[in-house]
Amino acid sequence: MKMPETSAEMNRWLHRPLCRRYAAVVFGAISDVRLKTDADKGRTICWAFGSLINGDGEILGAWISDTQSGAATEVFGDLRSRGVESIRCGLGNFGDVADVFGATFQQSALHPSGELAFARAIGKVKPAHRSALASMLREVSGDRGAAPETVAAAEISSEKLRQKYPEVLDQWRETVARSQPLLALPEPYRRLVRLVDQTASGMQERLMKSIHQRGAFVDSAEAFAFVVEWLVRADRQLQRDVKAERAELDASGSQSGRFVPVMGSAVGTLAVA
Numbered sequence: 001m002k003m004p005e006t007s008a009e010m011n012r013w014l015h016r017p018l019c020r021r022y023a024a025v026v027f028g029a030i031s032d033v034r035l036k037t038d039a040d041k042g043r044t045i046c047w048a049f050g051s052l053i054n055g056d057g058e059i060l061g062a063w064i065s066d067t068q069s070g071a072a073t074e075v076f077g078d079l080r081s082r083g084v085e086s087i088r089c090g091l092g093n094f095g096d097v098a099d100v101f102g103a104t105f106q107q108s109a110l111h112p113s114g115e116l117a118f119a120r121a122i123g124k125v126k127p128a129h130r131s132a133l134a135s136m137l138r139e140v141s142g143d144r145g146a147a148p149e150t151v152a153a154a155e156i157s158s159e160k161l162r163q164k165y166p167e168v169l170d171q172w173r174e175t176v177a178r179s180q181p182l183l184a185l186p187e188p189y190r191r192l193v194r195l196v197d198q199t200a201s202g203m204q205e206r207l208m209k210s211i212h213q214r215g216a217f218v219d220s221a222e223a224f225a226f227v228v229e230w231l232v233r234a235d236r237q238l239q240r241d242v243k244a245e246r247a248e249l250d251a252s253g254s255q256s257g258r259f260v261p262v263m264g265s266a267v268g269t270l271a272v273a
Helices: 009-012 068-081 098-104 114-123 127-140 158-164 165-176 189-214 221-254
Strands: 021-030 043-050 057-065 088-090 109-111 259-263 268-272
Touching: 009 057, 009 189, 021 158, 021 189, 043 068, 043 189, 043 221, 057 068, 057 189, 057 221, 068 098, 088 114, 098 109, 109 221, 114 127, 114 165, 114 189, 127 158, 127 165, 189 221
Parallel strands: 021 088, 088 109
Antiparallel strands: 021 043, 043 057, 259 268
16 A cells, blocks of 8 residues: 655654554545546545543544555554554444454454444435434434434334335444444443544544545545645644643643543544543
């Protein structure tokens, strides 16, 4: 996986040393970038967001590969070479690469990202049906309190949703089944993992919106440079938000150890309150 040329500043960011241990890391992937050249189509841009056990988060990097599954080995290897020794919980939808993840990071486990899978599932249905399907998916996962919408209030019945989107529902049930080990995590760690997953999903949504607004790229190298530049700006905003939140907590003298989200103007992250 040869990395495209980027500016010196972005290159330093891509290869900077990282922390030794992360409590949770979410791996995102972008494969539907519009390109003007057919030769480059089909390549996947991957990125990762990680959090320490105290809730401090950062974007770990970005990578480009011909396939999502093929990228996994090199992504995990790059993180390892930059100092990462342990990831207690990995989340992502790379495919069947759990063994590669476990071999790279000892005593670690890779699970599906529920939030990224949820967003991908909702994106496959008609806009008019998304609210109703969102409620149905939350019910399947036993997370009824996460969405205020109700299927009964929708213009399409539950039965018609099942008939219209059987593959979406089947894929979501598979994701929920594979995510069951996450329910056994102790609190407040389980809440931290979910907040990290939600934060990464929000970043992915905003990044995809920026990509679509940008329009077609000349080739995958230009697309990759655009993504890296976006991630660098987002990571800087994230670090500013963390510092501001820390200063506010120090001024108030509040340190309860409770994980809470910190929302900035560009990204969301986590902090200890």
